[in-house]
Amino acid sequence: MAKFLVRRLVLFILALMGISLLIFLALRILPGDVAAVMAGLDAPPARVDRLRRQMGLDRSYPRQYLDWISGFLQGDLGRSILTNRPIASQVGVRAQITFPLILLGLGVALLLGIPLGCAAALARSPRMQSFSHMAAIVGGSVPALWSGLLLIMLFAKGSGLIGLLPSQGFPAFGWAQPGQALSALILPALSTGIIVGAGIMRYTRSLLGDMLSSGYVDMGMACGMTRTQAALRIGLRLASPQLVSVIGLTMAEMITGVMVSENLFALPGLGSMLITDVGNRDLPAVQSELLLLAAFFLFLGLLVDVIHRLIDPRFRGAARQEVAA
Amino acid sequence: MRVVLSSMWRTASGRYSMTVLAIWILVSLISRFWTPVPIWTTDGYRIWQAPSRAHLLGTDGTGADILSWLMAGSATNLAISLLAVLLSGVLGLLLVMAMVSRRSGVSQTVVVLVDALISLPTVLLALILAVPLGPSIAVVVVACGFGYGLNLARIVRPQALLAAESDYVQSARHSGVGSFRIFLTHLVPNVIPVLCVQLSMSAGTSVLAEAGLTYLGVGVPSGLPSWGHSLTTSVKFINVFPLTVLWPGLAVTMVVVALNLFGDALRDAIDPVTNPRLRAAVAAAGRSTLQSGQSDDSGHHVENAIHTGEGDQSCR
Numbered sequence: 001m002a003k004f005l006v007r008r009l010v011l012f013i014l015a016l017m018g019i020s021l022l023i024f025l026a027l028r029i030l031p032g033d034v035a036a037v038m039a040g041l042d043a044p045p046a047r048v049d050r051l052r053r054q055m056g057l058d059r060s061y062p063r064q065y066l067d068w069i070s071g072f073l074q075g076d077l078g079r080s081i082l083t084n085r086p087i088a089s090q091v092g093v094r095a096q097i098t099f100p101l102i103l104l105g106l107g108v109a110l111l112l113g114i115p116l117g118c119a120a121a122l123a124r125s126p127r128m129q130s131f132s133h134m135a136a137i138v139g140g141s142v143p144a145l146w147s148g149l150l151l152i153m154l155f156a157k158g159s160g161l162i163g164l165l166p167s168q169g170f171p172a173f174g175w176a177q178p179g180q181a182l183s184a185l186i187l188p189a190l191s192t193g194i195i196v197g198a199g200i201m202r203y204t205r206s207l208l209g210d211m212l213s214s215g216y217v218d219m220g221m222a223c224g225m226t227r228t229q230a231a232l233r234i235g236l237r238l239a240s241p242q243l244v245s246v247i248g249l250t251m252a253e254m255i256t257g258v259m260v261s262e263n264l265f266a267l268p269g270l271g272s273m274l275i276t277d278v279g280n281r282d283l284p285a286v287q288s289e290l291l292l293l294a295a296f297f298l299f300l301g302l303l304v305d306v307i308h309r310l311i312d313p314r315f316r317g318a319a320r321q322e323v324a325a
Numbered sequence: 326m327r328v329v330l331s332s333m334w335r336t337a338s339g340r341y342s343m344t345v346l347a348i349w350i351l352v353s354l355i356s357r358f359w360t361p362v363p364i365w366t367t368d369g370y371r372i373w374q375a376p377s378r379a380h381l382l383g384t385d386g387t388g389a390d391i392l393s394w395l396m397a398g399s400a401t402n403l404a405i406s407l408l409a410v411l412l413s414g415v416l417g418l419l420l421v422m423a424m425v426s427r428r429s430g431v432s433q434t435v436v437v438l439v440d441a442l443i444s445l446p447t448v449l450l451a452l453i454l455a456v457p458l459g460p461s462i463a464v465v466v467v468a469c470g471f472g473y474g475l476n477l478a479r480i481v482r483p484q485a486l487l488a489a490e491s492d493y494v495q496s497a498r499h500s501g502v503g504s505f506r507i508f509l510t511h512l513v514p515n516v517i518p519v520l521c522v523q524l525s526m527s528a529g530t531s532v533l534a535e536a537g538l539t540y541l542g543v544g545v546p547s548g549l550p551s552w553g554h555s556l557t558t559s560v561k562f563i564n565v566f567p568l569t570v571l572w573p574g575l576a577v578t579m580v581v582v583a584l585n586l587f588g589d590a591l592r593d594a595i596d597p598v599t600n601p602r603l604r605a606a607v608a609a610a611g612r613s614t615l616q617s618g619q620s621d622d623s624g625h626h627v628e629n630a631i632h633t634g635e636g637d638q639s640c641r
Contacts, residue, residue: 011437011440011441012441014441015441015442018438018441018442019442019445022453023453026453026454026456027453027456027457137585137586138582140585141529141533141577141578141581141582141585142574142577142578142581143533143536143537143556143574143578144536144537145536145537145540145556145560145574146536146556146574146578149559149560149574150570150574152563153563153567153570248444249443249444251444252447253446253447255448255449256446256447256448256534256537257537259448259537259541260537260541263540263541264560274452275452275541275542275543278455278542278543279542281456283456286452290452290453293446293449294445294449297444297445297446297449298441298445300444301443301444
C-alpha cells in the first residue's frame with residue numbers, strides 16, 4: 001500500500017506539472033495575441049506594449065512559468081488584469097458555492113443512481129428491465145442546459161408550474177443563513193445530479209447484473225439469504241470497487257453540468273467566474289483558475305484510486321499487480 | 326455487413342436508432358440546399374410567433390424560423406460529431422498502439438500519461454483552448470477528440486493486450502510481419518466491437534458537449550446555426566415562451582439516445598458470440614471461400630469477424 005501511495009502521488013504531481021505546462025503553453029503559443037485583444041481594436045502599439053508588460057508577457061517563457069508556479073504554490077494566484085484585485089480572495093469566496101454544489105450534485109447522483117440501478121438489476125419482469133434501461137439511457141442523454149431549464153419550468157418560484165424553489169442567484173449573505181443558501185443550490189444540484197445519476201444507474205445495473213449471473217449470489221442464496229439480500233450484501237460489495245472508479249470518472253463529467261447550471265441559475269461560483277474571465281481573456285485569472293480546477297479533479301482521481309485500492313479485496317496483502325481496467 | 330445491419334434492425338432499439346440517425350443525416354444534407362425559410366430571413370414584425378403554417382415551430386426573438394435553424398444546426402452538429410469521433414478514433418488507436426508496444430519504455434510512458442490526463446474534464450480542456458482561439462468549432466472538436474481518445478485508449482487497451490499476446494500474433498511476429506501491420510491486421514479487428522460502441526457513445530457525448538460549450542460561450546461562434554445555439558437563444562425567454570426551449574432539447578436528446586442505443590445494438594450485432602445469425606453467415610461464407618479457394622472481399626470480412634470472436638472468447 002505504501003509503495004502504491006508513493007507511486008500514485010508521484011503520478012499526481014507529474015500530472016499536475018504536465019497540465020500546468022499545457023495550460024501555460026496553450027495560452028502563450030497558440031495564435032491570438034491576448035494583449036492585443038485586451039487592448040481593443042485599433043489600440044495604439046504603446047498601449048498593447050504596456051498591457052503586455054503588466055501581464056508579464058515580455059519576460060521569457062521559463063521565467064513567466066516559474067513566476068506563476070512558485071506564486072501558485074504559495075497561494076498567490078496573481079492579480080486580475082481587469083480589476084487588479086488578488087485572484088485568490090475571489091476564488092475563496094466563490095468556492096463556497098461551487099464545492100457545496102458539486103457535493104450536493106454528487107449526493108443526488110448517488111442517491112438516485114445506486115438504489116435505482118440495484119432495483120433495475122433485480123427487476124424480474126422483462127418489461128420493467130427494458131423500461132429501466134431506457135430510463136437510464138434517456139436520463140444520460142439530456143443536455144445539462146435542458147434539464148436545468150425543465151426544472152426551472154417545473155419548480156421555479158414565481159414562474160414554474162409548482163413554484164417551490166428559488167431559481168436565480170445566491171443569497172448575498174451566503175452561508176450565514178444556511179437554509180436559504182441551501183435552497184438556492186437545490187435546483188442546480190438536481191439538474192446535474194439527475195444526469196450524472198443516470199450514468200451511475202446504468203453502471204450499477206450492469207455491474208450488479210454481472211454479479212447476479214456470477215454464482216456468488218447463488219452461493220449466498222444457498223446459505224439461506226433471499227435473492228435481494230444476497231445481491232445487495234454480496235453482489236453490491238463485490239461490485240463496489242468498480243463502482244467507485246466509475247463514480248470517479250463521472251465526476252469529471254459533472255463539471256460541465258456544474259458550469260452550465262452556475263450560469264443558468266446565476267450562481268456566482270468558480271465556474272461562472274472562469275467563464276467570465278475566459279470571455280475577458282483575463283490571462284492571469286484564467287490560468288490560475290484552470291489549474292486550480294484541474295488540480296481538484298486530479299485530486300479526485302487520486303482519491304478514487306486510493307479508495308478503490310482500499311476496498312478491493314484483491315489487493316489485500318497481495319503484491320503489486322496491475323488490474324486490467 | 327448486411328447481416329450486421331439486418332440483425333440490428335430486428336431489435337426495437339436498433340430500429341429506433343437507425344431511423345433517427347438516418348433522419349439526422351438526411352435532414353443535414355437537405356438543409357445544405359433547402360430549409361423551409363432561409364435561415365437569414367428575419368422579420369421584425371413576426372417575433373416570438375406561435376407555431377403556424379408559415380412557421381411550423383414558430384419564430385424566435387429575431388423573427389427567424391425556429392425549424393429552419395434547427396435543420397441547419399443539425400448539419401453543424403453532424404460535422405462536429407464526425408470530426409470529433411474521427412479524431413478520437415485516430416488518437417485512441419495511436420495511443421493503444423504505443424501502449425501495447427514491445428518497447429516497455431514507450432508503453433509505460435504512455436500508460437502513465439493516459440492515466441494522468443484521464444481525470445481532466447473535457448470542458449476544462451475546451452476552456453484552455455478557447456482563450457487563444459476564441460469560440461470556434463475547432464475548440465469543441467479538439468477538446469472532445471482529445472478527451473474521448475484518452476478514454477478510448479484506456480478502454481481498448483486490455484483487449485488489445487490480450488490480442489497482442491495471442492498465438493496468431495506471436496506467429497505473425499515470428500514470420501517477420503512488421504509491428505504496424507500486425508496492429509492493423511490483427512489487433513484492430515479484435516477491438517472493433519469495443520471501438521464501435523465507444524465511438525458511437527462519443528458521438529453522442531460530443532453533441533451534448535457542443536450544447537454545453539456553446540451555451541458557455543466557447544463553442545460554436547454566434548451566427549453559425551447549431552443546436553447549442555438554438556437552446557441558448559431560447560434560455561432568456563423561457564418563462565415567456567417555454568415551447569421554444571422544448572424543440573432543440575428534444576432534438577439533442579433524441580439523437581444522443583439514438584447514438585447510445587446504436588452503439589449497444591452494434592456491439593450485439595457485430596459480435597459472433599452474441600449474434601447467432603452472424604455466426605451462421607460467417608460459417609457459410611467461410612465454407613464457400615474454402616471451396617473456391619480465393620480470398621475475395623467477403624473472405625476478408627470473415628477473417629476479421631473470426632478474429633473478433635476469438636478476442637472475445639479469450640477474454641471470457
